[in-house]
Amino acid sequence: MILIIDFGSQYNQLIARRVREYHVYCQIEPPNIDTDYIRTLNPEGIILSGGPSSIYEKESPKADKGIFDLGIPILGICYGMQFMVDALGGTVKGAGKREYGFAELIINKNKGLFKDIDKKTKCWMSHGDSVASLPEGFEITASTENTDIAAIVHQERNLYGLQFHPEVEHTPEGKTMLANFLSDVCGCRPEWTMASFAKDSIAEIRETVQDKKVILGLSGGVDSSVTALLIHKAIGKSLTCIFVDNGLLRKDEGEKLKKTLTRHLDINIRFVNAEDAFLKALAGVTDPEKKRKIIGKIFMDVFEDEAGKIKDAEFLAQGTLYPDVIESVSAFGGPTAVIKSHHNVGGLPEKMKLQLVEPLKYLFKDEVRVLGEEIGLEEELVWRQPFPGPGLAIRVIGEITKERLSVLREADAVLLEEIKASGYYRQLWQSFAVLLPIKSVGVMGDQRTYENIVAIRAVTSKDAMTADWARLPYDLLSNISNRIINEVRGVNRVVYDISSKPPSTIEWE
Numbered sequence: 001m002i003l004i005i006d007f008g009s010q011y012n013q014l015i016a017r018r019v020r021e022y023h024v025y026c027q028i029e030p031p032n033i034d035t036d037y038i039r040t041l042n043p044e045g046i047i048l049s050g051g052p053s054s055i056y057e058k059e060s061p062k063a064d065k066g067i068f069d070l071g072i073p074i075l076g077i078c079y080g081m082q083f084m085v086d087a088l089g090g091t092v093k094g095a096g097k098r099e100y101g102f103a104e105l106i107i108n109k110n111k112g113l114f115k116d117i118d119k120k121t122k123c124w125m126s127h128g129d130s131v132a133s134l135p136e137g138f139e140i141t142a143s144t145e146n147t148d149i150a151a152i153v154h155q156e157r158n159l160y161g162l163q164f165h166p167e168v169e170h171t172p173e174g175k176t177m178l179a180n181f182l183s184d185v186c187g188c189r190p191e192w193t194m195a196s197f198a199k200d201s202i203a204e205i206r207e208t209v210q211d212k213k214v215i216l217g218l219s220g221g222v223d224s225s226v227t228a229l230l231i232h233k234a235i236g237k238s239l240t241c242i243f244v245d246n247g248l249l250r251k252d253e254g255e256k257l258k259k260t261l262t263r264h265l266d267i268n269i270r271f272v273n274a275e276d277a278f279l280k281a282l283a284g285v286t287d288p289e290k291k292r293k294i295i296g297k298i299f300m301d302v303f304e305d306e307a308g309k310i311k312d313a314e315f316l317a318q319g320t321l322y323p324d325v326i327e328s329v330s331a332f333g334g335p336t337a338v339i340k341s342h343h344n345v346g347g348l349p350e351k352m353k354l355q356l357v358e359p360l361k362y363l364f365k366d367e368v369r370v371l372g373e374e375i376g377l378e379e380e381l382v383w384r385q386p387f388p389g390p391g392l393a394i395r396v397i398g399e400i401t402k403e404r405l406s407v408l409r410e411a412d413a414v415l416l417e418e419i420k421a422s423g424y425y426r427q428l429w430q431s432f433a434v435l436l437p438i439k440s441v442g443v444m445g446d447q448r449t450y451e452n453i454v455a456i457r458a459v460t461s462k463d464a465m466t467a468d469w470a471r472l473p474y475d476l477l478s479n480i481s482n483r484i485i486n487e488v489r490g491v492n493r494v495v496y497d498i499s500s501k502p503p504s505t506i507e508w509e
Helices: 012-021 035-041 064-070 081-085 174-185 195-211 220-236 253-264 275-282 288-307 322-328 363-374 404-422 476-486
Strands: 001-004 026-029 045-048 073-075 091-107 122-135 140-145 151-154 157-161 213-217 238-244 268-273 313-317 355-357 430-444 445-459 492-496
Touching: 001 012, 012 026, 012 174, 012 476, 035 064, 045 081, 045 091, 045 174, 045 322, 064 081, 081 091, 081 122, 081 157, 157 174, 195 220, 195 355, 195 363, 213 220, 213 288, 220 238, 220 313, 220 363, 238 253, 238 288, 253 476, 268 288, 275 288, 288 313, 313 430, 404 476, 430 492, 445 476
Parallel strands: 001 026, 001 045, 045 073, 073 157, 213 238, 213 313, 238 268, 313 355, 445 492
Antiparallel strands: 091 122, 091 140, 140 151, 151 157, 430 445
């Protein structure tokens, strides 16, 4: 087990991913974590994340200096290294030249973190502060042209610091560096798997729920489906799933999912049509955060109404994933900036009658797919592309009406049909259409038109924390565009989104 202390880096989730890729469990905690609590966790190592603050600022986040006296190997990354230096008597100051992007790392000694790595390699820098002087006992192990102190070590105390980010793909040997820390420095064994997670999770659900009943919002996506099957394995028929048709689903999706879910899952499922309630509440609303909050509230109202019909229902299960938590709230109380709220995190009412059960909240999407296969979920459900909880409400940019939803449904149906026919569906993380809140002039049949614009979004990703726009073939894009314009009334222009995450998000809202 590795403890990650969250100083607010948007890369925290990538650190966790890298640790888990080595099949070692990790847990993220805020800087104010109590040192005695750390002792009870008994981690093999601690990783101090990066963060947006400067260590010399008055309100900058700091952990208890006592962590350095625990005798546990510690790796500080970027701000984490600067905190280590500052806490142990060194100095940090604003860099004369901010370093952001690729840099050539010159390694002094090929041992420790740098075992089996060439003395010159690329690394990814992202910092405006630099270490000016080292605490006693530390030595420099690597540098760049702009940063004299790019990596440090206190050999006797097993304290390591990296000014760059080994967790990102842009540091080619970063995985090797982290693996060296986990294996050689911390002595971790790669024994944490989805099989072991499933076993532990089922046991924990049984202990938590006991003889009470659980209801679950089942969307048909991999997250809620895996959650349903996992809980079903733990408590059987004490689980009741509720599928809510909110009027914001894709074309014919409600009926298709109903057939798929009842065919593949031997679970109690109730189907509720709540379209009118959602669309009435969303009428005239254009702000994306308001949309999410409204949808979250009504979603919970429907659930609480259904829960009242189920005797002894005390728990609400959700397929919340780790990226949802990271982007919605400060992770585990840490200072990570809020990107956007998710309907199953930030959209929940403050006073909720049901207790939450979220067995997947520390997992990434690809881990959930592996878990789904491990517990026997059908391939059709395991590999369904993600679909946001707020549905088409956040893909109809601006006002939501039945007419605008209908235009988007038809365009999206064409897109998905072409994507599946081309063989790209499994290669893409997500592919979907977005209806823009503007119109453009066009010409059809020698007549002027002034109609809607549809944007196409297709991305590749491993876990949704970072994503790149998909380089789809021109012929495929041409077919999609031609079909949408010719077959969907009210659309005369199609554009393709070529932005990556970051700086953009996958969804437009």
